[in-house]
Amino acid sequence: MKKSLFPKFISILLLICASGWIGYAFYTRNVHYRETRFLFDTEVYIEAHGWEAKQAGLQVLDRMGDLDAKLNKFKAGSELDKINQAAGQQPVEVSDLTFEVIAQSLQIAETTGGAFDPTVGPLMALWGFGSQEKQTVPSNKEISEYLKLVGYQKVILDQANKTVYLTRKGMMLDLGAIAKGYAVDQAVQILKEHNISSALVSAGGNIYTIGRRTNGSPWQIGIRDPASKEKIVGYIQLENQAIDTSGDYERFFWANGKKYSHIIDPRTGYPAQGVSGCTVIMPQAAQADAFATAAFVLGVDKGLDLIEEDNSPGVMIDSQGQMVLSSKMKELLIK
Numbered sequence: 001m002k003k004s005l006f007p008k009f010i011s012i013l014l015l016i017c018a019s020g021w022i023g024y025a026f027y028t029r030n031v032h033y034r035e036t037r038f039l040f041d042t043e044v045y046i047e048a049h050g051w052e053a054k055q056a057g058l059q060v061l062d063r064m065g066d067l068d069a070k071l072n073k074f075k076a077g078s079e080l081d082k083i084n085q086a087a088g089q090q091p092v093e094v095s096d097l098t099f100e101v102i103a104q105s106l107q108i109a110e111t112t113g114g115a116f117d118p119t120v121g122p123l124m125a126l127w128g129f130g131s132q133e134k135q136t137v138p139s140n141k142e143i144s145e146y147l148k149l150v151g152y153q154k155v156i157l158d159q160a161n162k163t164v165y166l167t168r169k170g171m172m173l174d175l176g177a178i179a180k181g182y183a184v185d186q187a188v189q190i191l192k193e194h195n196i197s198s199a200l201v202s203a204g205g206n207i208y209t210i211g212r213r214t215n216g217s218p219w220q221i222g223i224r225d226p227a228s229k230e231k232i233v234g235y236i237q238l239e240n241q242a243i244d245t246s247g248d249y250e251r252f253f254w255a256n257g258k259k260y261s262h263i264i265d266p267r268t269g270y271p272a273q274g275v276s277g278c279t280v281i282m283p284q285a286a287q288a289d290a291f292a293t294a295a296f297v298l299g300v301d302k303g304l305d306l307i308e309e310d311n312s313p314g315v316m317i318d319s320q321g322q323m324v325l326s327s328k329m330k331e332l333l334i335k
């Protein structure tokens with residue numbers, strides 16, 4: 001009697017454990033995590049699906065919050081602020097993440113011939129962007145004085161000691177054209193570490209999608225018409241890629257009948273003219289972020305050349321609303 005009861009008890013116990021495990025597995029496989037936060041002075045959105053979606057999502061938001069705190073030049077005591085305050089005086093030791101994003105930004109500055117340049121900080125301040133001051137057109141004299149404080153070659157990085165040195169007093173790093181993209185890349189890395197196979201991360205215009213939506217259909221991303229908030233010029237299906245747009249429609253002012261936007265041409269010291277919107281698709285979000293800004297600065301023709309050289313899909317829309325597509329984008333854009 002004793003002998004036959006024991007195995008029965010074991011098998012019931014095993015059955016309970018197995019069904020519990022299956023139930024748990026089913027539950028976790030179907031975890032859907034969605035969250036919106038205000039970071040980097042913009043809306044950040046994350047949507048992740050899968051076994052560890054919640055843990056991954058929370059970790060992503062932590063990392064993005066941390067990066068915002070480190071890379072914001074307006075936050076007193078942030079790592080970027082410390083670098084800027086020590087300009088012309090001494091190198092500043094920073095965290096690995098801050099060092100990495102600055103190193104990446106200097107590399108892209110080189111690749112884009114300085115059209116993207118993270119040292120535009122002084123010019124941003126001179127034009128009154130990002131501050132409470134009134135935005136006005138500076139004099140040519142002021143612009144040429146400030147231009148002396150701009151130039152990615154004037155930044156010294158020390159890889160071994162993880163220090164950043166701005167060699168002239170008054171220099172100021174501004175990572176506004178790459179930090180959001182970099183944060184999205186970090187998010188993607190965390191999501192992948194948690195084996196998330198379906199997700200979308202967005203920080204401002206920087207978007208990356210992992211895999212497809214949970215119903216198997218591709219993620220569809222609209223490209224905004226610079227002339228109208230409600231309209232798109234088309235959309236694309238994005239899978240394991242980053243897309244980013246730089247535009248003249250969010251931060252700008254008018255003076256003497258001319259529109260001045262927040263993207264500055266580091267070669268002239270004036271806001272870039274001629275382009276209204278520029279969108280690029282690339283494997284990494286930091287790269288897409290910086291390249292969209294660089295192509296915006298270069299103008300439609302040279303901007304498109306830069307995108308073509310990289311063999312990337314890109315769209316440029318000029319101030320008259322004329323749209324030009326790179327050859328890769330012609331295959332992708334659905335109108």
Ligand code: AMP
Pocket residue numbers: 115116117118120124174175176177178245246247262263264265266289290292293297
């Ligand atoms: P985005 O919207 O990505 O094109 O970034 C624009 C922001 O990047 C501006 O608000 C500035 O903070 C900064 N910025 C402006 N002009 C440049 C430039 N030529 N290169 C790098 N960053 C820039």
Ligand code: MG
Pocket residue numbers: 176177178244246288289290291292293
């Ligand atoms: Mg950018």
